[in-house]
Amino acid sequence: MTYIVRFFIGKGGVGKTTVAATYALKQAGKGRRTYVISLDPAHNLGDVFDMELGDKPRKITDNLWGIEVDYEAMIRKHLKNLTEKIKDIYGYLKIFNLDKYVDVLQHSPGVEEQASLEKIIELTRILGEKGRADVIVYDTPPTGLMLRIMALPTISLIWIDKLLDLRLAILEKRRAIEKITGEEMKAVIAGRELKVPTSQEEDPIYKELLHLREEYTWINNLFTDHRRTRVALVINPETLPVLEAYRAYSFLERIGVLVSYIVVNKYLELEGPLPESLAGKKREQDEAMSKAKELFKGLEFYNIPYQPWEPRGLGELSKLIKYVEDME
């Protein structure tokens, strides 16, 4: 399995989608089967390619397919799976109407992150692991949300290990009680007598925790596999996007995700004598660039000049390829 995964992350409006689309087009042009996927709830990948995209892969050109993840459907599916799992584990809960809680869960903190992570796992498995894609390019939601999604496996693994310990301790106590009473442990819940699990093999909660640990370990390994997965931070040559990108960079470094590229999009190529307004702009750009060079020492820089028009459609995007030609 030789596929690679790229995430394009940055502040709103810096050009994540445009750059992700250009990079994907470049890879496809090299004959690599490339999937470019928008995870942003406010999609504009289709707008950038100037064609309609949806939840199913749509062919954009040779070797290139695009997906705009249906966010609502993704969250609905996540909650449905969650409710079903709860019903399976706590069989007796079937008598309650759990579905009404879905409405509440939908607005709970963390649901978006969890559902997005599941979607990344699902798509990467289908496209990458099954051998359909050589390159998977993710156009991401705003920085804060994306960082929370990428940190979720690390945080969840800490919790899962604690919960596994706790569960083992509970099972051990139950076995001790069985030994003392000399009978199988039973509980009466909602008028029904149920056998209480006392071993790891028969405990659905223990098994579910193990399953979750496997899933999160897999995705965490993918996020932190430096040969396979890389992040490109997209910025504009202005101080605020540079500072935000630096915070993202430091955070990603702490969770082991490799940032390889800084793409300076909308770079102003200003030469010769300039009117005062543009001279000021150039000073601002020079300052932001030297700040970026200092903060992101050792990373590869790619400058994409400010175009006189919005780069939309295959023809216009192709013209930008030369600026990201060497981006692996």
Ligand SMILES: Nc1ncnc2c1ncn2[C@@H]1O[C@H](COP(=O)(O)OP(=O)(O)OP(=O)(O)O)[C@@H](O)[C@H]1O
């Ligand atoms: N190099 C460029 N030159 C001129 N215009 C550009 C360039 N790159 C992007 N744009 C324009 O800037 C706007 C924002 O770009 P884009 O949608 O790619 O950014 P984004 O970071 O994905 O935004 P969002 O956070 O809203 O998803 C668009 O109108 C796009 O056409």
Ligand SMILES: [Mg+2]
């Ligand atoms: Mg976008």
